[in-house]
Amino acid sequence: MPMLPNLNAESWKYSNINAALKKLEVVETACAWELSGAVEFLSGDNAIIIPKNKQVARPIEIKLVGVDKAQFDTTFHITVESGAEVTIIERQSGEGVYWKNIDLHITLAPNAKLHHYRFCEEDPFCVVTERTHVSVERDATYHMVAITGCAGFGRADFNVRMVGAGGACDLSGLTLIAGKQHSDTTVCVEHIAPHCKSSQFFKTVLNDQSRGVFQGKIHVHKDAQKTDGYQLSNNLLLSRLAEMDVKPELEIYADDVKCSHGTTTGELDETPLFYLMSRGIPAPEARKLLLEAFLLEVLEKITDDNVRTLFDERVHLWLR
Amino acid sequence: MLKITNLTAEIDGKQILNGLDLTIEDGTVHAIMGPNGAGKSTLSYVLAGRDGYKVTGGTATLNGVDILAMDAHERAAAGLFLAFQYPVEIPGVGMTNFLKTAVNAQRKQRGEAEMEALDFLKLLKTKQKELGIADEMLKRPVNVGFSGGEKKRNEVLQMAMLQPKMMILDETDSGLDIDALKIVADGVNRMRGAGRSFLVITHYQRLLDYIVPDVVHVLAKGKIVKTGGAELAKELEKTGYADVA
Numbered sequence: 272m273p274m275l276p277n278l279n280a281e282s283w284k285y286s287n288i289n290a291a292l293k294k295l296e297v298v299e300t301a302c303a304w305e306l307s308g309a310v311e312f313l314s315g316d317n318a319i320i321i322p323k324n325k326q327v328a329r330p331i332e333i334k335l336v337g338v339d340k341a342q343f344d345t346t347f348h349i350t351v352e353s354g355a356e357v358t359i360i361e362r363q364s365g366e367g368v369y370w371k372n373i374d375l376h377i378t379l380a381p382n383a384k385l386h387h388y389r390f391c392e393e394d395p396f397c398v399v400t401e402r403t404h405v406s407v408e409r410d411a412t413y414h415m416v417a418i419t420g421c422a423g424f425g426r427a428d429f430n431v432r433m434v435g436a437g438g439a440c441d442l443s444g445l446t447l448i449a450g451k452q453h454s455d456t457t458v459c460v461e462h463i464a465p466h467c468k469s470s471q472f473f474k475t476v477l478n479d480q481s482r483g484v485f486q487g488k489i490h491v492h493k494d495a496q497k498t499d500g501y502q503l504s505n506n507l508l509l510s511r512l513a514e515m516d517v518k519p520e521l522e523i524y525a526d527d528v529k530c531s532h533g534t535t536t537g538e539l540d541e542t543p544l545f546y547l548m549s550r551g552i553p554a555p556e557a558r559k560l561l562l563e564a565f566l567l568e569v570l571e572k573i574t575d576d577n578v579r580t581l582f583d584e585r586v587h588l589w590l591r
Numbered sequence: 592m593l594k595i596t597n598l599t600a601e602i603d604g605k606q607i608l609n610g611l612d613l614t615i616e617d618g619t620v621h622a623i624m625g626p627n628g629a630g631k632s633t634l635s636y637v638l639a640g641r642d643g644y645k646v647t648g649g650t651a652t653l654n655g656v657d658i659l660a661m662d663a664h665e666r667a668a669a670g671l672f673l674a675f676q677y678p679v680e681i682p683g684v685g686m687t688n689f690l691k692t693a694v695n696a697q698r699k700q701r702g703e704a705e706m707e708a709l710d711f712l713k714l715l716k717t718k719q720k721e722l723g724i725a726d727e728m729l730k731r732p733v734n735v736g737f738s739g740g741e742k743k744r745n746e747v748l749q750m751a752m753l754q755p756k757m758m759i760l761d762e763t764d765s766g767l768d769i770d771a772l773k774i775v776a777d778g779v780n781r782m783r784g785a786g787r788s789f790l791v792i793t794h795y796q797r798l799l800d801y802i803v804p805d806v807v808h809v810l811a812k813g814k815i816v817k818t819g820g821a822e823l824a825k826e827l828e829k830t831g832y833a834d835v836a
């Protein structure tokens with residue numbers, strides 16, 4: 272088993288991975304990603320390359336299914352060559368008690384464009400640790416929308432490096448957790464090249480005794496002038512026992528940049544709830560309307576209709 | 592008929608209503624006027640069933656049914672409607688979806704069939720035209736980006752869609768210019784009759800030029816202290832509340 276980060280490491284101080292794994296009895300097991308729509312783009316094991324200027328019309332699906340008692344340590348590479356564009360739907364699912372430890376490497380060459388939708392249907396007792404490393408070159412765009420919160424213990428790290436001028440990244444996510452689930456989203460966007468734009472927009476809804484973590488950082492290096500960085504985390508507590516830890520950070524070494532961050536954590540507002548009820552809508556239905564409204568802004572980031580339907584269904588199921 | 596007897600209520604331990612009596616017969620328009628802090632808005636929230644307003648004594652019945660025992664949504668289904676002084680903005684909830692959900696939630700509670708989508712849209716179109724509400728307004732989220740006048744017109748639209756029996760207008764004139772006031776008053780007047788009653792709460796007599804009441808009450812220190820006809824409002828405009836309150 273690899274060395275695990277402990278709570279002394281600042282970015283792990285809210286998520287105790289050792290404690291989560293202690294309860295699991297798992298053995299290292301080989302695993303295979305299932306791919307669809309990717310045959311022509313395969314490049315060895317667990318790697319796809321979208322060739323130069325190729326516009327892939329249909330989304331590619333990559334899928335990793337967890338198996339009871341298994342520990343998966345796996346790496347996947349996605350390379351989008353210059354001028355190419357592709358939509359990738361990453362589906363994480365499984366049944367039983369398992370640990371998935373994933374490294375996802377994404378390289379976007381100049382002018383490349385990737386829409387990455389992360390959809391999670393994990394077992395509520397599993398542990399998932401996933402690190403997504405993205406390199407965004409000149410005028411390339413990384414667009415990611417994730418729906419998470421089904422694992423028992425989940426930690427998703429995003430490390431995005433803006434290495435070419437004019438690059439853009441747009442990261443957003445919904446986390447829906449209940450019971451004793453733990454979900455940690457930790458994002459660091461490194462602005463290394465000038466004239467890049469980045470956005471982080473994450474929302475969490477927490478019920479019961481669940482615990483959510485959002486740590487977001489915009490790190491602007493000294494040559495990254497004219498950086499436009501944005502970060503917002505909105506969180507809704509549906510239970511008095513739920514806990515949300517938020518750590519927004521800006522670290523800026525350039526002197527001509529625009530960066531903002533903001534975060535809110537609270538309960539559903541009583542005033543709109545009363546307004547809806549005063550029109551005859553019972554409290555549970557009124558709450559549901561307000562929750563859907565809360566989640567809508569993230570769902571609207573999805574540009575593919577089929578993916579939108581998939582995410583909508585998942586949200587409705589959770590709200591029920 | 593709305594019948595309120597010896598109603599007392601408090602908020603945060605502070606008593607606001609002090610034994611209020613009021614009877615509004617079917618088909619009549621009553622106005623309540625009174626100085627700031629008299630308990631006008633508290634009365635409207637207590638009747639509509641807002642959390643945090645505690646009834647400590649007395650009764651309130653709508654057509655013989657005790658409304659104080661009901662939740663806010665049940666009171667609405669029973670025919671009570673509160674037009675808010677400050678209508679609430681609800682980002683992410685579309686106007687049409689909101690109206691449809693409300694109409695059908697009330698019908699369901701009354702044991703009626705839900706309205707067909709087409710019938711609903713037809714009704715909405717008719718009411719929308721009567722109130723001069725643009726299509727574009729119905730595509731927006733509830734009250735988001737509406738002007739003061741649009742918000743109040745939207746309250747009247749909801750009233751027209753829900754067809755309540757007893758309507759409370761809480762300072763509907765606040766923040767309205769004279770043209771918007773006329774449109775809102777027209778909407779209200781169109782609903783008069785057919786056994787429907789109104790309780791118009793206002794600071795100023797101006798609104799009562801357009802919605803002419805049958806009965807005017809003066810509320811002070813949580814009680815009705817004077818009752819008269821429409822002329823009482825004009826009198827108050829001249830003399831102020833100092834003599835009566």
